[in-house]
Amino acid sequence: VGYVGRVATGSAFSGAEASVSERQRAESRKWRAALRAAALFTLPAFAVAIVLPHTPLRAPLLAELAQGVSLQAVLLFLLCAPVQFWIGAPFYRSAVASLRHGSASMDVLVSLGTLAAFVYSALSIALAFSAPPPAEGEEREPPAHFFETSAMLVTFVLLGRTLEAAAKGEASDAVQRLISAHPAQALLCLPDGPAWREQLVDSKLLHVGDVVKVVTGASVPCDGEVVAGSEGEVDESLVTGESLPVPKRPGAKVVGGSVLVDGLLYVRAERVGEETLLAQVAGLVAEAQGSKAPMQLLADRIAGVFVPAIVALAMLTFFVWYTCCELQLVPHEWMVHSSPGLFAFLFANAVLVVACPCALGLATPTAVMVGTGVGARLGVLIKSGAALEKMRGVTAVVFDKTGTVTEGKMQVADFRVAPAAGRSREQASGELWSVLLCCERGSGHPIAKALSTYASAVQHAKTLGPAERVKSEAGRGLRCVVQGREAVVGKRDYVLQALGPGGEAQLEAVAGLDGRGYTTVYVA
DSSP states (O other): OOOOOOOOOSOTTOHHHHHHHHHHHHHHHHHHHHHHHHHHHHHHHHIIIIIGGGSTTHHHHSOEEETTEEHHHHHHHHHHHHIIIIITHHHHHHHHHHHHTTOOOHHHHHHHHHHHHHHHHHHHHHHHHHSOOOOTTOOOOOOOOOHHHHHHHHHHHHHHHHHHHHHHHHHHHHHHHHHHHSOSEEEEEEEETTEEEEEEEEGGGOOTTOEEEEOTTOBOOSEEEEEEESOEEEEOHHHHOOOSOEEEOTTOEEOTTOEEEESOEEEEEEEOGGGSHHHHHHHHHHHHHHOOOHHHHHHHHHHHHHHHHHHHHHHHHHHHHHHHHHTTOSOGGGGTTOOHHHHHHHHHHHHHHHHSSOHHHHHHHHHHHHHHHHHHHTTOOOOOHHHHHHGGGOOOOOOSOGGGTSOSOOOOOOOOOOOOTTOOHHHHHHHHHHHHHHHHTTOOOHHHHHHHHHHHHTSOOOOOOOOEEEEEETTTEEEEEETTEEEEEEOHHHHHHHHOTTHHHHHHTTOSSGGGTOOOOEEO
16 A cells, blocks of 8 residues: 655756746647637738728628618627627736626626627617608618727737746747756666776666766766866856866866767756756746836836726716706717617726827737837846836946857967978968867867867868877866877967977967967867
8 A cells, every 4th residue: 555656757956947938839839729719800800890891891781681780880890799709808807807806807897898888889770770760761870880990909909918928938938048958867876885887877876965977978867066086077058158168177166058069077956946046047037928017017006097097987878968958958960770778888998998098008018028028039038027127227238248148159360380391381281270170070068169160161181090099188188199290289288298398489489369369279
């Protein structure tokens, strides 16, 4: 008797953030589907109401079917009713929920404005059908209707919600990219007598104090300290924006999610799971999506007063016009085939429709979400809406890392070739790039990629065959044998050590690049 357990797989902190991301993607799909459905009815309604009356189809479209009601009015009713009561149903549910909690959200105004336009149009047509037939020779005015107005309002609000959901989805994708950078498994080192035993485990099972092995090309599964291994180079660009790998030796700190470009490291875990820096950054981005900028908070406060004020103003408008009609202060020709109540309702409806939707209540949150979403898509993580709003006063931006502004991919900017006896500069240059192509081809190091790409794409270097006896020293360079001759590529001191006495004089011939901010690579 008991329970069956199963070890979960995946990222060490993918649960909450991944579920939030999935919910936001589902919400984005929901609003896109609603917008497509609304457009399917609204675009034909717009054509029937605005476009077709200016074409040869005007006569049959405005032809009277019965009691002054035209074919246009019937078509608009049939096209706009699904938008109003089926596609627009989420606004009604949100408005009812808002009113139950004693507040008036923008959905209340959207519901009232669109419903008022539709109800007025439906009442106008219903009263026309119920009116007595006109006397012989009398012309009946067609009933006024605004069905397309309600449908277009619903569609425009849906467009705003779709843009907002899409922006949230982009920010969620940025969080998901951070999560996916964290490895699902780790190579745990367990003491086994005098030696160590390696075991592949789920990274969720790591604890503080565990020692993990990180090989070339693998991601670091936790935040920790390097305790052993050869000097390695770690790509921390995901967290720091620094495009160049950072040398790591015993005693150095490493960040979970960073990639070991070269070398072998043993790391003692100091922070695991949701305590890692990468998890905190992902949580910060997820939290920023729910935060509100000061302007958005102001918009919410204004909306809380705006909605009741508009409703009260519409009621006052109805009361004033209805009183004027009853006191016969309104010219009779204004009210032909219309009751005082319906006539007054027309003006009250105008107040609601003009005020819906409120630009401040809809545009402000949409602008914040689009701003954070576009930033996330371009690799800029904005920690909150308040930070986004403060950026409007920024006049200068100072970056301390080259890779944060540039593409983050190294390129060969310049090269020098030392004069060689019996060979022209072109011959020496061709041999140089052919040797470099053999040495660096296949390496994942950013500098090696830049050199091999330049050698093959720009210099069109010839392949001299595979490099043999390759020996790489992380953070310094490599040695290999190409066609029986030893080649050394790396930092100045590394190449000087290989050249021995007289090497300083040889390197002086290509001096002049170190002081220009370049990363200089020496080849001998």
